[in-house]
Structures are given as structure tokens and as C-alpha cells.
Amino acid sequence: MKRNFLLLAALFFSITTYAQHLNNPGSNHGNKFEQLGTMISDPNSYRSASGAPGPAYWQQRADYEINADLDEKNLLLTGSESITYYNNSPDPLSYLWVQLDENEHKSSSDNKLTEGSKMTEQMDYRTLSGIINAKNDLGVKILKVTDENGTALPYTINNTMMRIDLPTVLKPSGTYKLTISWNYKISNRMTTGGRGGYEYFPEDDNYLFTITQWFPRMAVYSDFQGWQNKQFEGRGEFALVFGNYKVNMTVPADHVVGATGECQNYQQVLSSNSLSRWNAAQTAKAPIEIVNLDEAKSAIAKKSATKKTWTYAAENVRDFAWVSSRRLVWDAMATYIDGKKIMAMSYYGPEAYPLYNKYSTKxxxxxxxxxxxxxxxxxxxxxxxxxxxxxxxxxxICFNYGRAEKDGTYTEAVKYGMIGVIIHEVGHNFFPMIVNSDERQWSWMDEGLNTFCQYMAEQEWDNNYPSQRGPAHKIVDYMKMPKDQLEPIMTNSENIINFGPNAYAKPATALNILRETVMGRELFDYAFKEYAKRWAFKHPTPADLFRTMEDASAVDLDWFWRGWFFGTDPVDISLNDVRAYRMNSMKQELENKENQKAFEKNNYIISRERNRAEGIKFAVEEDKSLLDFYNKFNRFEVSKTADEQFQKYYRSLSADEKALYESKKNFYELDFSNDGGLVMPIIVEWTFKDGTKELDRIPAYIWRKDENKVTKVFAKDKEVVSVQLDPYRETADINESNNAWPRKTQPTRFELFKQQQAPRGTSAGPNPMQQSRQR
Known part of the structure; x- marks a missing residue:
């Protein structure tokens, strides 16, 4: 009996949950335009229904003082950190969770076991080593964890998370200080993967160190989920706490160090020439090389045996990363935002010099x-x-790519790819470094929003910039994929198959469509800025974004979030039929001519033409007695009283009716069907007989009473010769073949293919810059 009750309860729960997502299941309306309701979290005192932080909003804080030593010879990083943790929550805490993301590289890490693998004809080292999963000495080695008095604290490590048990409960408004000492073997990120590690350059026997996720970092404790201690599997990035940092990095003396924050001791670590250039860069309008290419090459050749300590400080940041190498050119210039000076800087090796020196800092x-x-x-x-x-x-600070060929040339794809990735990674300062969403849970909230802003920045860089993500038509190939290969944007990072299209491209496209097509730039831009202002240096959730965009614009967007973010339906609006109408002129002469044409067309029979052609003798011709009035009757003859009848009709019209009559409007009745399932605005382009065009934009709400089919009549001053839906490809319609009336053929081209065998492993794509030098 108990088992049956549980089954019934589970069934009831599943049905009610489904009903919450489909308000009117089985119907052609009442689903796609219902409010999101329980699909998003309820507002409360921490997060208001408007999408703004509530009156009781709180968030934790963690300040760090870190000492790190880079052992280049043994590829070892050793560190010690003091953390001051502020419990601003209303909850007493008996333990703290710390992230050990470097443990993803351990051979025993869960992410090594949970990824599928396949054999192919070509297997590289990285793939094979992952399959073999040989034991390694990577991962964080915790040396000690103590309180501020040096007393050891008990801790438990679970894969990439470490729980530190507190001797007494940390009460609300309390602070706690602890110290962690650790070290780890720095991994070769070019073969092991991951975001940080080293790259080795065998031609000059040197390293480039990108030190990231390198220290034990406090996990987020929030009002909407408590501890964010979901394991780091390698994809879902980082939910982190804001705080202040002071970091001392001891490295080989000829290394150049760039890091989060501002350097506190340039006078001690820079040469007099570099310090002079740094000071000049403070007012420079173009990048100045603080360390130039010749100096970098000299350091590469000599290699110092001594060490220096660089000190950096940063306020109100959620993380800290750094780069260290003797292979670096460093340039900088001042740029101004709202009158505030910001130092824009780049660090790059000789192989990137032709591109980075020209483009990066700008x-x-x-x-x-x-x-x-x-x-x-x-x-x-x-x-x-x-x-x-x-x-x-x-x-x-961010890490990008963009290296030239050995002769200094580069392809157009590398150039634009480099500029795009610089914009993207620098742009991440806004999402999620400042507007600090939970990347471990919702990758799209940082990657998608940032890719959208990247698209706007690319288009503002160059009007002909070949943006790959953002334009609506670029997402079509993804959205037309089979449903079993898709998942909603609102999917956890680790559960996404096509990560790039889902977390980057589709949300960026959705926001671009909101801006350009659904809301318009003025309303969208105001609301998007409001979201950024409300949640700067705070922890927003998807509901906060959804609510703010509506709250600041007065545009109901629940249908849009429901379709684009919670569903996998594509856009496919079909123009099924067009019927033309005109007003009866009531002028018998004109109407009879039109009626005669229609009559003859509708009563045309091929047999009549062939009977005449064969010379058949018809009965009514051979026997005249068979003829009567109707054989001679002309139904389209204009009566003698036609003009008098028209004048009587015209005098009976009101002034408004006469104006409408004189307008001589053409009426077109259009049938549309929503073949894809995702409701969207209907954009109609009319081409008139005189060659001119006109555009009508119908809001998505036209589908609210029938989500599958709608019919709408349009009145036009001129005669229409063709109709085209979505002429500027704004809506990501996956099937453009049903967008036109009359139907258009879809032109494609082919060429006579000369079969040839390309060498295995060669890359496609020309390098016109290189070819021009060879002429």
C-alpha cells in the first residue's frame, strides 16, 4: 500500500510539474504566451520581483594575502595564503568549502572517468593519454590548514572540493581567518589541457607560465543555493567570492609578470629604461613597448639564475591570475572611460609580435x-x-591566441579570430567578473551575454567584421538539428552536447534578436544597462535577468524566454497562401469587364477548344429552333441606367466612406503557419508592381490565440507582385524556402570536381599576405 501511494504521489508530481510548463496541454493556444510562473524562482526579500536585489540581499566576502614561488627548473608552484572570510549571510556556518580546481588534472579525478571516448584512424597524444589515464603527480598537495593562531584545522578533500571544519560556528556578521599552504606540479596545458599551466618552446628552451585556478579559492555561499560546491569537471567554470587581494610572486629575475590588479613595486622589478617607458605610457595615445622585442630576445638567450618578487594588489575582484615568462614583449597605453584612466596592456612572445604589436592593446x-x-x-x-x-x-587579465607564420605573415582568419578572442576575453571582465553569475551552473549567463556584447563590439570595430556568432542566420544549422541532439539554453554546463552553439551562440543570437527585432534598440539598451547596474559586483541568477529586462522596458518577454531559453523548438514560419482582394467599384462597366475575365477563366474547358478545332457541328447551330433568349443574352452588357445607379450609391456614402472608396486600396489576405514551433514576430516585405518595397513588422503576439496558424489581411495602396518573409534574416528561420510568394527556387552552384588527394594533416585556407610576398 505504501509503495502504491508513493507511485501515485510521484505520478501526481510529474503531471503537475508538466502542467506548470504547459498551461493548456493539447491545445493550440494558452501555452507559449503564458507567464513563466514556477519555471523560475519565486521573488523574496533577497531578490525582488522586479529583478533587482531585494532589501535583504547579502553576499559573502573573502580577502586574500598570498605568497607564491615559481620553481621554473622543477615546474613547481608553492604557495601560502591567509584568507579572511566574512559571513554576511543570516546563516551560522559550521564549515567552509574551498575549491581545488587544479585537482582536475589528477589521474583519479572524476572528470577522467566520466567522459566517453572513441578510437579513430588518427589518435593524438592528448587523446590517448586520456584513455590510458596513466597515474601522474598532478593536483594540489595541501601542506597544512591552520587558523590565525597556527592551530591545525581538520579538512576533507572530495575531488576538486575541500571542506574545512570550523572549531566553532561562524555566526552571521562574523569573520574567520585561516591559512592554507600548498604546492602543485605545473601541468603542460598544451598536452594535458585545462586553462592554466605552462607552454614549452623547444627552439629556445623556455617556458610561458599562465598561472590560473592556482590557489585554494573560497566557494560561493548564496541565498539561492547555499554552498556552490558542485565539482569542477573542466567545463562549468567558476562561482567565486568578491574580495581584496595582495599577492607576492617570486619568479626568475628576468621574467616579466603581468597579473590581476596593479603592480606595487615596479621601481624594484623594472629596469630604468622599462620604468621610464612605463611612465611615458601613462599619457600615451598609442601603445608603448615597456619591454621591447630585442630585450625579450636577449632574455631568452641569457636566462637569469636569480629571482625577483613582484607584488600586485587588487580590490573587489573575484579571482586572481598571472603570467610569467622571459619570452614576453610588453606594451601599454592609457585609455579613458568616463574620464577615468585605464591602462590597456598586452604581453606576447616573438611569434605573436606581428599581430599583437599592431592590434592587441588597441x-x-x-x-x-x-x-x-x-x-x-x-x-x-x-x-x-x-x-x-x-x-x-x-x-x-585574459589569455588569448594569435600567432603569425615564421615569415611574419598571417591569414585573414587568424587576424579576425585573434581580434575576436581578445574582445571576447577582455569582455569577460564585465560578464562574469563584475556581473558575477554562477558559471558552474549556467555557462550561458557569462558566455552568452559576453558573446552578445562581443558581437556588438566587433561590429563597432569594423562595419564589415565577419562575426561568427550573433547574426540570426548563423545559428540556423544548430537549431535545425534533431531534437535528441539539442538541449535548452537553461541546461547545466556539464550536460550540454554542443557547448559552443548552446552556451555561446544561441543566447547571443537571442539577445541580438531581442535588441534588433523584438524590443528595439532603445528599450533593449536601457533594460540591459539596468541589469548590469543592478547586479554589478553581485551574484545574479537567470530570473534576475529575465525580470529586469521586462521591468525596465514594459515589454512582456515571458514568451521569448520560454521559447528561446527553456525550449529547443526552432523558428520556421511559413507563408502558405496569398489572396488578393479589391473593393467593388460599383461601376458596372469596370466591374463587368473584370467579371467577364474571371468568368471566362473559370469556365474554360479544353474540350470546347478541341471541338471547335475539329469542326464539330453543334446541335444549336444545325437546328436554330433550339435557340432562345439566353443564347443571345450578354450577361456582361452594361445597362443604360448603370451610371445613375452608381451615382445613387456614391451619394449614399458618408465622408469617411467616400475617402476609403477613393483610396482604391488593394487588400491581401496572408496565411501563415508556425511549422517550427518557436513563436516569433512576422516580418513581411512587399514588392510592388512599380518596383518599390515596403516592410511590415507584426509582433509575436499575433500567435497568442492560435500558436500554429494565423491569417491576416493587409491593405496596400499599390499592386503587389511578390511577398517575402524575414527578408533581412532577423529571426533565425531554419527554412527559407517557404518564406516567399510566389515560391522561389533556391539557387545553388556546383563545379566540375577534379579528384585529387591532399596530404594528410594539411590545413585549408590561403594566406594572401604570404602569397603577395612571393610574387
């Missing part, structure tokens, strides 16, 4: 300007781009 400055215009003014004093053959972001 791209950094452009990104800050563009993003600040669309969100909030950039609040930090520094923004850094580092060339490291990858792409990853941290407060005030």
Missing part, C-alpha cells in the same frame, strides 16, 4: 569603450591581453 581599449557604453563604465584600473595560444578570462 583591441583591449576598444573593448572597454564598447562594453562600457552598453553596460557600465569599466571600474578597474587595468585591462590586460596575453598571447598564450588559448582563450580564458580572469579579472583584469
Amino acid at each position: 583591441a583591449v581599449a576598444h573593448t572597454l569603450t564598447s562594453y562600457s557604453k552598453h553596460t557600465i563604465p569599466y571600474p578597474y584600473p587595468v585591462a590586460i591581453s596575453v598571447e598564450a595560444a588559448n582563450g580564458m578570462e580572469y579579472p583584469m
